[in-house]
Amino acid sequence: MPGIKPLIRDYFNNFEKVSEFYNGDYRQPKEYLDRTDCVKSRELPLGQLVPVLKEQNQKFGCGMQTLEKIDLLLERRACAVVSGQQTGLFGGPLFTIYKALTAIKLAERLSRTCEGCFVPVFWLASDDHDFLEVNHIHINDKSNQPLKITYNGHSSDNKIPVSEIKLNDQIDSLLQTLDDETNPSEFKAEILNQLSAAYLPETIFSQA
Secondary structure: OOOOOHHHHHHOOOOOOOOHHHOOOOOOOHHHHHHHHHHHOOOOHHHHHHHHHHHHHHOOOOHHHHHHHHHHOOOOOOEEEEEEEEEOOHHHHHHHHHHHHOOOOOHHHHHHHOOOOOEEEEEEEEOOOHHHOOEEEEEEEEOOOOOEEOOOOOOOOOOOOOOEEOOOHHHHHHHHHHHHOOOOOOOOOHHHHHHHHHHHOOOEEEEE
C-alpha cells in the first residue's frame, strides 16, 4: 500500500524487527495478560475518573450497559482498552471511527479470552491547539472526486484549545455543502440529521 512508512509495515508484517520500540507483540495473547496484571497492580484515581466518564457518556445518550461497564472500573473488576483522537470536524477522518471500533472489538475479544472484564474507552483529545489539523474533512463528491470541506469560523492564529471554540453560523453552510456534494444513499439522510443536530451554532467544537 503506497504511503505507508516502513515502521508501520514492519509493525504488522515483521514485528521482531521493531519489537525494541514497543512494550509487547500485539499478536501474542500472553502480552495482554501481562499488561493486565501490570495495570491491576497500580494505584489509579478511579474515584475521580468514573464520575467523569458517567457524566460525559450520559450527555452522549448512553445506555445502561455503558454505565454498568464504567462501574466495573471503579470496582477494580475491569481494565480499560484505551484509544483516542483529536475532535475533528464532522467526526474527523475515517480512521477515527476505526480506532473507536477497534477498542470496542478488542475489549470484547479480551473479555471472552482473558480472565476478567475489559471496557473500551475512547479519549476525545479536546485540549488540542492545532485547529488547522481538525477544522476540515475530505470527502468524495458526486463525481467521485476528492473535496475538502473546511470550517473557517475561527482564526488559527488564536491558539486556544478546540474545547473553547464555539461554532458560528458558517457551520450551517458546511452542512448544506455536505448534503449538496454527496451522492444519495440509504444512510445519508440519517447521518445528515445526526450531524445537523450535533453541529449547531454556539455549540463547542469539541462537543458537537
